[in-house]
Amino acid sequence: MNFFQPAVFYTTVNHLRDLPIESAAEIAFAGRSNAGKSSAINTLANRTRLAFVSKTPGRTQHINYFSLGGQRYLVDLPGYGYAKVPGAVKDHWRELLGEYLAERAQLCGLILIMDSRHPLTELDLNMLQWFLPTGKPVHCLLTKADKLNRSDSIAVLRQVTQALAxxxxxxxxxxxxxxxxxxxxxxxxxxxxxxxxxxxxxxxGG
Known part of the structure; x- marks a missing residue:
């Protein structure tokens, strides 16, 4: 069994006050809308519809929790940067996402999804810089790597590695x-x- 396979849907959160108090440790998945975040979560969990995959970017509108057992959670965050989302909704997402990432003590790391064909967009760079003061780690997944040939994939990996360093x-x-x-x-x-x-x-600590 792989590490993420035990994942089961736990709860959906639209306000910080509703975040699970029973959580001991969380890993959050974030990324620009349509970068392949839901597909990555489904692949890691070896499931087809654990996280909903939509052709409409911006489908994930809340913070979705998946239990991995033992007070460990995978957290699916709203995709950022989709222009067609109504302004009021976008503002709520930004506040919810921002406060969660900055203040959630149980968050132990961020997995950031970037399309390998369009990495390090302005939105991605803003997220990386904004998260920096937390001191917590970020691991970036350059998704859709199958759409690149070997030389291009090696080049983009080197480029992003250098930028992150x-x-x-x-x-x-x-x-x-x-x-x-x-x-x-x-x-x-x-x-x-x-x-x-x-x-x-x-x-x-205990």
Missing amino acids: QMAPNYTVQLFSSLKKTGTEEVEKVAARWFEDAEKKLTV
Whole structure:
């Protein structure tokens, strides 16, 4: 069984006051709308419809929690940057997303989804810079890597690796393909390490 396979839907949250108090550690998935976030979550969990995949960007409108067991959670955040979302909804997303990422103590790391053909957009860079003060790690998935040839994928991986290294030592990146199911083991190792580190801190703190 892979690391994310136990994932089951737990709850949907539209206000910070409703965040689960029983959570001990969380890993959040974020990304620009239509970058392949839902597909990546489904692939990692080896499920077809755990996270809803829509051809309409901006479908995820709330914070969706999936339990991994043992007070561990996978958190699916609203996609950012989709222009056709009504202004009031967009403002609510921004506030909800911003406060969650900045203030959620249980959050132990962020997995940021970027389309490998269009990485490091202005929105992605804003997210990476904005998250920096938390001191928490980010692992970027360059999705849809199957759409690039080998030389292009190597080049984009090098480009993004260099850019992240200039931002923070705990910002990392890999290639990922939901279609080919490549890169899953690397993500699992990162997530397992983050959870273990978070739980060690809780044990020491306790």
